[in-house]
Amino acid sequence: MAGVDASHRIVADLLRARTGQHLSEARMWRVPSALAGLFRARGISNVDQLVCLLAAPDARDLATEVVEALLNNETYFFRDTAFFDRLAETVLPDIFQRRKATRRIAIWSAGCSTGQEALSLAMLFADDPDRWRDWTIEIVGTDISHKAISVAQSGLYSQFEIQRGMDIHRMLRHFDEVATGWQAKPELRALTRFRQASLFSAPPATHGFDLVLCRNVMLYFDAPKRAEGFARLAQGMALDGWLMLGSGETVLGQTPLFETSDEGPALYRRAAAPVSRECARATKVG
Numbered sequence: 001m002a003g004v005d006a007s008h009r010i011v012a013d014l015l016r017a018r019t020g021q022h023l024s025e026a027r028m029w030r031v032p033s034a035l036a037g038l039f040r041a042r043g044i045s046n047v048d049q050l051v052c053l054l055a056a057p058d059a060r061d062l063a064t065e066v067v068e069a070l071l072n073n074e075t076y077f078f079r080d081t082a083f084f085d086r087l088a089e090t091v092l093p094d095i096f097q098r099r100k101a102t103r104r105i106a107i108w109s110a111g112c113s114t115g116q117e118a119l120s121l122a123m124l125f126a127d128d129p130d131r132w133r134d135w136t137i138e139i140v141g142t143d144i145s146h147k148a149i150s151v152a153q154s155g156l157y158s159q160f161e162i163q164r165g166m167d168i169h170r171m172l173r174h175f176d177e178v179a180t181g182w183q184a185k186p187e188l189r190a191l192t193r194f195r196q197a198s199l200f201s202a203p204p205a206t207h208g209f210d211l212v213l214c215r216n217v218m219l220y221f222d223a224p225k226r227a228e229g230f231a232r233l234a235q236g237m238a239l240d241g242w243l244m245l246g247s248g249e250t251v252l253g254q255t256p257l258f259e260t261s262d263e264g265p266a267l268y269r270r271a272a273a274p275v276s277r278e279c280a281r282a283t284k285v286g
Helices: 006-019 030-034 036-042 047-054 060-070 081-098 114-126 146-154 161-163 166-175 223-236 275-285
Strands: 104-112 136-143 175-178 181-184 190-198 209-214 237-245 256-258 266-268
Touching: 006 030, 006 047, 006 060, 030 036, 030 060, 036 047, 036 060, 047 104, 060 136, 060 146, 081 114, 081 237, 081 266, 104 114, 114 136, 114 166, 114 190, 146 190, 161 181, 166 175, 190 275, 223 237, 266 275
Parallel strands: 104 136, 104 209, 136 190, 209 237
Antiparallel strands: 175 181, 237 266, 256 266
16 A cells, blocks of 8 residues: 555554455545534544544444444435346346245345345345245345445334435335335335345355345455455355446456356356355355
């Protein structure tokens, strides 16, 4: 990180140690703006002063606040509409055919932020009740941010958040207006559960997920961490499962565990041969 002062390096190292995220020199500019609220709350004005506070023996809670502030929790309902159209038109029908015998489907939203992605998935099922009648549907969201997971578990969103990406008909069908905003209806929340977890910890289920969404997450890691993250995703997936990444992400040149599909960009399938070795290595890393 040549050209970056020691205080910024300390903050970047803290983020990396807690989350695995690599804060490159090109992204260091966002540190003061991301921490502006924390600066005000602590009565300080710059990163140098913050690092002095972090050096105190009782600074563990402050370190957690710093990491939470630096995490990018940007999300909204049905983010990248074309992606959700592809899920509804291609991926979910494929899983329906493959799982007709068990009538069970499991989905993992890895890096789920404040829950809009998982709830958007839940709405796809709720809007097609005839197809999914009598199915067991499990949508699990994980994120390293405690604050984000708290919001996701509440299912409560502001007027601004509820209008981002969702039309008014869906909003009224699936959310109730309450004193503090809009809350997902109980039947929608029943399809989802959320927990705080790192991408590099064990997958959040003992059985394989049929679909994993890990969108706009891998771009925050360096190459070794991305490889480890892909190994964790593969470890949690069914052999015939689907993986969806963000529009600016790919498995090509990143991991041998996944291969491109014929269903358009951002969708990948498990590669058959090398999974067991890589997953075993990821388990040892964890």
